[in-house]
Amino acid sequence: MLGNRQDAEDVLQDAMIQAYTNLKSLKSVESFGPWMKRIVINQCLHFIRGRLNFADLQLVNTPGESDETDYYQFSMEELNSTIQQLPDGCRIVFNLYLLENYSHKEVAEMLGISESTSKSQYQRARQLLQHQLKKKMNHG
Amino acid sequence: MDNFEQFFTENRLKLDVEPLPEGFNNQMIANFRAVRRKKQTIRLFAAAGFLLLLVPGIMLLQPFFKPEPVALQESPSSAELSILTRLQPYQTEIESSTQFISQQRVPTEYSVQFQDFLIQLQIIDRQQDIYQKQIDSYGYTEDMIQQIMYNYELKLMVLQKLQTEILKINKLSKTTNHEYTNIQLEI
Known part of the structure; x- marks a missing residue:
């Protein structure tokens, strides 16, 4: 999504921190995949929003x-x-x-x-x- | 859905050049749980540490915060009189009950049955001694008075049970033809 491995790694790291911080919002173990995916995507969007040419x-x-x-x-x-x-x-x-x-x-x-x-x-x-x-x- | 969308929808996972390793999600959850456990352990240790510091702190500060004696500085005699008035009925009743029991004689064979009562009375008296020492050091407090009253109530209850038991045994021993040697309970 970011088209760059280094950026992807940085974003993933931020997403991990976000996930740790918001672990309470995870309702069940089964929903972990979609929950984590949403966090990662949100982090990606947050990352690109600044540099995305609208x-x-x-x-x-x-x-x-x-x-x-x-x-x-x-x-x-x-x-x-x-x-x-x-x-x-x-x-x-x-x-x-x-x-x-x-x-x-x-x-x-x-x-x-x-x-x-x-x-x-x-x-x-x-x-x-x-x-x-x-x-x-x-x-x- | 046309050919293009169908192809990409079906192959969306294969497009990940570096797919997640097997069990990645489970590993992530395990890691998260480990972090949560670690946080809980840290909180537990912090609480324990706080208590460890708090308890000696309180003990060190205790001499500076002696419980306020109920006896008013201005009129200690009237305060003492009030306390004694509250405790007097218990003391009178205990004295009367103790006197009655000490006058009774029980068959030696049955004396073991009274041991439990005597032990209970000893424990209650020991507790009373502890209260007395605190009163000597700090004077009377409302809390202390309540505890003494409770201790008196407990003692009265044991004495009454003991009294009933003595009367029961004596009555029983009189109905048999057996000659018992009687002893006095050391109360």
């Missing part, structure tokens, strides 16, 4: 495009590296919506943007990703 998160036009790509032909490392190359704003929306399974409404609340911006940023990320992957496919 101009990136403006509404963009998203023309529809048919997609018949076979994504299984790419390795997970390739896909991951392509996602990391996306611009910060849309990458974060993409991660939260598609990979972390939050709704656009939740993503909008987390990032302090409108729901429609979240949707358009997701579409932008998706287009860029498809474009990059197609380029790789053609060159490979």
Whole structure:
């Protein structure tokens, strides 16, 4: 989500401190995973909020495009590296919506943007990703 | 959900280049619990340490904070009189009961049955001696008076039970043809 291992480690450390401090709010051992995930994501958002260029998160036009790509032909490392190359704003929306399974409404609340911006940023990320992957496919 | 979303949704976990090691969550919980236990232990030791300091502190300061004697400085005699008036009924009753018991003679064979009563009375008297020493040092306090009254009540109860037991045994011994040697209880 942060696109940088060093930053990720720093944020994880902060998230651990947050988790220790707020351990009382953990209702049951079973909910530990989602609880911890939420803390880490919140810490990530807190970290990037300062440097995130909100101009990136403006509404963009998203023309529809048919997609018949076979994504299984790419390795997970390739896909991951392509996602990391996306611009910060849309990458974060993409991660939260598609990979972390939050709704656009939740993503909008987390990032302090409108729901429609979240949707358009997701579409932008998706287009860029498809474009990059197609380029790789053609060159490979 | 189209082809793109379906693929990423299905493979979202595989996209983690460095997946979490197996049992990571359990390990984290164990670590958290260890931290919580450590915190609790620290609090416990802190409380124990505080008490360890507090108790000797109180003991050291005790001479400076002697309990206030009930006897008023201005009129000690009237205060003492008031206390004695409160304690007098107990003392009279105890004296009367003790006198009655000491005049009774009980069969030697049954004397063991009275041992428990005599031991209880000794303990009560020892407690009374302790109270008396405190009164000698600090004078009477309301708390002390209450404790003495309670001790007197206890003594009276034991004496009454002992008295009943003596009468019962003596009555029983008279109904049999056996000749008993009688002794006096040392009370």
